[in-house]
Amino acid sequence: MDNLRCLLIFSVVFGHLLELFMGSQGLDRILYLTIYSFHMPLFAFVSGVFAKFDPGRIRGRMVYPYLIFQTLYIWYANAVLGRETDLQYTTPYWLLWYLFAMVAWNLALPLAGAKNGKTKAVMLLLAFAAAVMIGFDNRAGYYLSVSRIVEFFPFFLMGYYCKGMREDTKRLIGIVQSHRLKIFLAVFCTLFICLAVGVISSNEEDIRSVWLYGSSSYDNGDYGWKLRAICMAVAASWLVFFLTVIPVRRIPLISAAGSHTMTVYLLHGFFIRFLKEEELFSKVEHPTGIAFLASCALIAILSAKPVQTLFSPFLSLEGGRSALGRLLSAGTGLRHRMGCAGRLRPRWNRRGRTG
Numbered sequence: 069m070d071n072l073r074c075l076l077i078f079s080v081v082f083g084h085l086l087e088l089f090m091g092s093q094g095l096d097r098i099l100y101l102t103i104y105s106f107h108m109p110l111f112a113f114v115s116g117v118f119a120k121f122d123p124g125r126i127r128g129r130m131v132y133p134y135l136i137f138q139t140l141y142i143w144y145a146n147a148v149l150g151r152e153t154d155l156q157y158t159t160p161y162w163l164l165w166y167l168f169a170m171v172a173w174n175l176a177l178p179l180a181g182a183k184n185g186k187t188k189a190v191m192l193l194l195a196f197a198a199a200v201m202i203g204f205d206n207r208a209g210y211y212l213s214v215s216r217i218v219e220f221f222p223f224f225l226m227g228y229y230c231k232g233m234r235e236d237t238k239r240l241i242g243i244v245q246s247h248r249l250k251i252f253l254a255v256f257c258t259l260f261i262c263l264a265v266g267v268i269s270s271n272e273e274d275i276r277s278v279w280l281y282g283s284s285s286y287d288n289g290d291y292g293w294k295l296r297a298i299c300m301a302v303a304a305s306w307l308v309f310f311l312t313v314i315p316v317r318r319i320p321l322i323s324a325a326g327s328h329t330m331t332v333y334l335l336h337g338f339f340i341r342f343l344k345e346e347e348l349f350s351k352v353e354h355p356t357g358i359a360f361l362a363s364c365a366l367i368a369i370l371s372a373k374p375v376q377t378l379f380s381p382f383l384s385l386e387g388g389r390s391a392l393g394r395l396l397s398a399g400t401g402l403r404h405r406m407g408c409a410g411r412l413r414p415r416w417n418r419r420g421r422t423g
Contacts, residue, residue: 071314073114074326079107081366084340085359089349096356097272102265104280106306112220113307116227121177128385134167136382137334149345163337165213172217173224180225188229195222200293203286210283219282257309264302328371335370
């Protein structure tokens, strides 16, 4: 999954950079809409694959970094970017909705537990139905990320069920990796995706980005339930396509970056906000190429081990406690050394006077 996660985190960073300079039409717009047709649902799926109901993990690796980075992003917006944003924790700041949703999805796992395939199929159908129905509620929006939590939950649940069906999944992977079926799935999904991209290309001015964000009701976004259902079908096709064509074996650099996507996700937003404030992409030629290279550079830097170590106190409660313990130990050692120096100084003074 690390190779897929690397592709997805690249799509997140690249998509955020495209927002800074794309117009209402053209290649940049088509790339942006194409990325948003799959990257959030697929990230939810991958998160589901690695999910388990563990209150300590939820508290230490989801709630803790959410509170830390919600505070940091709002401080950054006010102190550095000159905004006037109130400090609150009920409406996630921009990209932090995903951490908030992760908390909700993981807390819901005991309710979504199923022991047989039929029950899992029913649960998935109910989840997809809820994802479509939530669009009729105009109150569901950015507050508590309710709309996105419900809309992308089916993909998270699919990933969770795939992880749970270990033997069935192994057999399924063996079948999918058989040469003929792999070619068939790749060709079928490619044709379907090409059709979707073709529709995007010919209607990029008419397609509203909010339709793909999962954060707006049908009335507020000026679209309908059929379009949401189509978008979910397209995302599912992307999922099958990527699982079919992306190699499972580890790939140097790519797999390593894919195993540290959380740091990239949480930190790259500071750079994006700064670039937006300075309007740097308006001053360069070939912004799409620059955005591509900048995305690669950000992922390489932010997924590097030194950066992981430096920011580990902010990423998990365990890392925060460890860093605090080191600081307290260092402070105790410093006080001890200062105390020893204080006790030795009078002796030195007496020896000086005696001499």
